[in-house]
Amino acid sequence: MNQLSLAGTPIEHFHICALFDSREQEYEVLIPFFKEALEQGEKSIHILNPASVAEHRERMIAGGIDAVGCEACGQLELQSWQGVYLDEHGTFDKDRMLATLSAVCKDASDSGYPRVRIMGNMDWVFADAAVSKDLLTYEAEVNEVLSMNRQPAICVYDIAKLSGSMLMDLLRTHPLTLINGIVQENPFYTPASEMLEELRNREAKAQPNLASAR
Helix, strand or coil: CEECCCCCCCCCCCEEEEEECCHHHHHHHHHHHHHHHHHCCCEEEEEECHHHHHHHHHHHHHCCCCHHHHHHCCCEEEEECECCCECCCCCECHHHHHHHHHHHHHHHHHCCCCCEEEEEECHHHHHCHHHHHHHHHHHHHHHHHHHHHCCCEEEEEEHHHCCHHHHHHHHHCCCEEEECCEEEECCCCCCHHHHHHHHHHHHHHHHHHHHHHC
16 A cells, blocks of 8 residues: 555556545645656646646645646646547547557657656546446556556546446556555456456447337
8 A cells, every 4th residue: 555656666557546525635635646746857747627727737836836837848738638538529539549648658758758647637527428338448448558658647536426336347447546645456456358348248238228229
């Protein structure tokens, strides 16, 4: 069990599911993580609700981070959901996102950064119930991309917005969890190959039900 820090510690898993019940709790836990990355000369990319980018920057500044300076030199990027998770039509395409993430990791490495830390606020998921199937497939498949590039990513979820079944499925796609400020190995984690097979079976079982409903 480790505090939320990567300083000087080799890590075997790179995909963290962070669950918070308030914005205050979220920033209390994540600001030290953001600060550590920047102090170590690492690249940081934060993917956010476009309406929250200014607030996010201000919270970082209030936490003692030179967010403006780090943005100016390119070490910190505050990006909108639109254009990253979502395309110009507001649609999520998991394959496009996986390719984007792989390119981001390569670009950071090519630019000489020792590590890139990615944080994605996942509230965009709740705007479209139909996205949940592709989201779970993405969350399972992204483990391979992160492990191959050996770069950490935190998926931030508002626990109050998750149903019990969705919460369990998300936990099963992340090898690490961040709850109450502590990062730990996730006992519910299901290897990607098993999880993807289960998701395919679920979809296959759902198809006859959809056909009969018509």
